[in-house]
Amino acid sequence: MNIFAAIGRVTLALFAQAGRLAFFTVDGVTSILRPPFYWRLLFQQMMRIGFYSLPVVGLTAFFTGGVLALQIYTGAARYGAEQFVPVVVLVGITRELGPVIAGLMVAGRVAAAIAAEIGTMRVTEQIDALTTLATNPAKYLVVPRIVAATISMPILVGIADCIGVMGGYVASTESLGFNGSIYLNNTMNGLETNDVVSGLIKAAVFGFIIALLGCYTGFNSKGGAQGVGAATTNAVVSSSILILAANYILTNLLFNT
Amino acid sequence: MANDMKIELRGVKKRFGPKVVLDGVDLALPKGHSLVVIGGSGSGKSVTIKCVLGIIRPDAGQIFVDGQEVTRLRGRAREDYLRKFGMLFQSAALFDSLPVWENVAFGLIQGRGMNRRKARDIAVQKLAKVGLGSEVASLSPAELSGGMQKRVGLARAIAHDPEIIFFDEPTTGLDPIMADVINDLIVSTVKDLGVTTLSITHDMVSARKIADRIAMIYKGKIIWSGPTTEIDKSGNEYVDQFIHGRAEGPIKMEVRH
Numbered sequence: 001m002n003i004f005a006a007i008g009r010v011t012l013a014l015f016a017q018a019g020r021l022a023f024f025t026v027d028g029v030t031s032i033l034r035p036p037f038y039w040r041l042l043f044q045q046m047m048r049i050g051f052y053s054l055p056v057v058g059l060t061a062f063f064t065g066g067v068l069a070l071q072i073y074t075g076a077a078r079y080g081a082e083q084f085v086p087v088v089v090l091v092g093i094t095r096e097l098g099p100v101i102a103g104l105m106v107a108g109r110v111a112a113a114i115a116a117e118i119g120t121m122r123v124t125e126q127i128d129a130l131t132t133l134a135t136n137p138a139k140y141l142v143v144p145r146i147v148a149a150t151i152s153m154p155i156l157v158g159i160a161d162c163i164g165v166m167g168g169y170v171a172s173t174e175s176l177g178f179n180g181s182i183y184l185n186n187t188m189n190g191l192e193t194n195d196v197v198s199g200l201i202k203a204a205v206f207g208f209i210i211a212l213l214g215c216y217t218g219f220n221s222k223g224g225a226q227g228v229g230a231a232t233t234n235a236v237v238s239s240s241i242l243i244l245a246a247n248y249i250l251t252n253l254l255f256n257t
Numbered sequence: 258m259a260n261d262m263k264i265e266l267r268g269v270k271k272r273f274g275p276k277v278v279l280d281g282v283d284l285a286l287p288k289g290h291s292l293v294v295i296g297g298s299g300s301g302k303s304v305t306i307k308c309v310l311g312i313i314r315p316d317a318g319q320i321f322v323d324g325q326e327v328t329r330l331r332g333r334a335r336e337d338y339l340r341k342f343g344m345l346f347q348s349a350a351l352f353d354s355l356p357v358w359e360n361v362a363f364g365l366i367q368g369r370g371m372n373r374r375k376a377r378d379i380a381v382q383k384l385a386k387v388g389l390g391s392e393v394a395s396l397s398p399a400e401l402s403g404g405m406q407k408r409v410g411l412a413r414a415i416a417h418d419p420e421i422i423f424f425d426e427p428t429t430g431l432d433p434i435m436a437d438v439i440n441d442l443i444v445s446t447v448k449d450l451g452v453t454t455l456s457i458t459h460d461m462v463s464a465r466k467i468a469d470r471i472a473m474i475y476k477g478k479i480i481w482s483g484p485t486t487e488i489d490k491s492g493n494e495y496v497d498q499f500i501h502g503r504a505e506g507p508i509k510m511e512v513r514h
Contacts, residue, residue, distance in 0.1 A: 036370075117354075126351075128312050129351075132310055132423075134336045134364060134368040135336075140367070
């Protein structure tokens, strides 16, 4: 009996949580379309979410591209297919690793920061104070972050794609003895618009997920410093998992394009 | 009767899970009066105020402000309604990402769309009203002492010339002298502005100083209300125990809630 009760409790809690997140999402998304619009805050959030994530995302992309080239070379050399290294690096970075690695890095950096900031505002009554000053917290706090993340992530990933391919180029020419101009030529010849576009679509979705979960966990944090800490952890874990799940679904949807 | 009342609560009930917080609160507050609700921790004081502001939605009962039923207000109508209010939070709840002047001017800039330079001038005037010089305006809230934060919170609450001001434990956490300064400020600003105020506190010194009328809440119900002058001869043993701060009496402290 107790086992069934426990399973039932967990299931109910899961559905309740999913339902709350769904309501929160609808409220946030519909608020995007209703004035007032806080342009100043949107710009501020784009700087924080996008611009200041550039170093970490760029470094990650560079090393990932390099490692990718080394590993693919190991496999390709077994079949004498070394000439495919540039295009496989290109496809791997633009379709998959660029958006996913950038998504996970930004989830760690930005979802945590959003959850901590909004969580602190919640427990210190600053969100209630917004309401008493006739300002809708969803419009003032959630919308700028969601919009900024959804716009910034594709830009970040576009830059990460370039840096990742460059990482592959550096590894290939420095360690694997590729000819630089042939490598670049192969890369450019292998380049297809859809590879890049599908990666950028993923990036936009990941950005949305990151900001949404950061805001959601922050809004629902309670109980002081410990609650804010828990919210921060939840934001990073849940947005990372959702990014990977969404990545699978999107890859399925975008596979043939 | 209802038409002369600025705020009127009828049978307001609220429970969180199994815990009944408000069990049918009836409260009436005439225009221009100052009502203080006293009661122990966890007696439902804060929830009462949050119900009037719509931060918490009551399970049952009606709340009238200027004769208008307000518990079902949403969206734009709710924002317009909230413009009538100013609130001083227990922990001041200043926005720590904004400088002091922008905190004070927040309702003017975001709520009213006033331009920033004009709003800043008004903010400096309001700061002067609560005894703070213009040099405080550009500081960040974290640089201020608790008493100064309360003053800034008061300036923010009166900045947009509200008709009704709520004070949530205005003297909690202040030394007795600073508490008296804040009480004097509340009395003088209320007199100047001719507003209606509702305060909650467990500080009897403060209650006697700022109230025209006092109401006592216990276990989610108003158990006594009357003019401040009559509180010492209320004939209610709950009230007597509370105002004299006795551990012995009909009120048992619940250690767990």
